[in-house]
Amino acid sequence: MGMREEIQADMAEAFDDPDGLADAVKPVAGVRKVPGEYDPETGTAPEVVTTYGGRGVFGSYLAKEIDGSLIQTTDEKLLVLQSELFITLLGEATAEIATPKVGDIVGGKRALNVGQDPAGATWTIQLRV
Template structure:
């Protein structure tokens, strides 16, 4: 088992542990709208929505991180396990791992920044209304 797998297993355990993070873990639902394939019959590329879901911990930024521009007081920080963020089809999770992107709508808020830890176990996403 590599470092990434170990971190994800330990984080999942902490997410499930009633004495750990279980009370802070919330469902996460995200969506991204992109242009689909061009339809020569209509002359348009219909919009396609990709949805994904998982679970994560929503938090706030430390006062020293808030600069009023890049990070505002109302911004939220979301931590998600990469292996639990799955693309959904008709509300059912698939086996495909989702990769969140800037501009996605997650929990009704727009993703402004998406980063991952050095071993690729978690996503940290900055969200703003």
């Protein structure tokens, strides 16, 4: 088992542990809307919508991280396991892992920044209303 898989297994265990993070873990739903290919017959580029879901821990930023510009007091920090964030079709998770992007709407808030840990096990997403 590689480092990434080990971290993901440990984090999943912590997410499930009633003495760990279980009470803080919430469902995560994300939506990405992008213009599709231009259709010359209709003269439009229909929107392509991708939805994804998983679970994660929502938190806040430390006071020393808040600068009022890049990070505001109302911003939220979301930690999600990469191995548990799946694209959904008709409300059902597929086997395809989702990659969140800046501009996605996650939990009703816009993703401003998306990063991952060095092992590629978790996503950290900055959210703003």
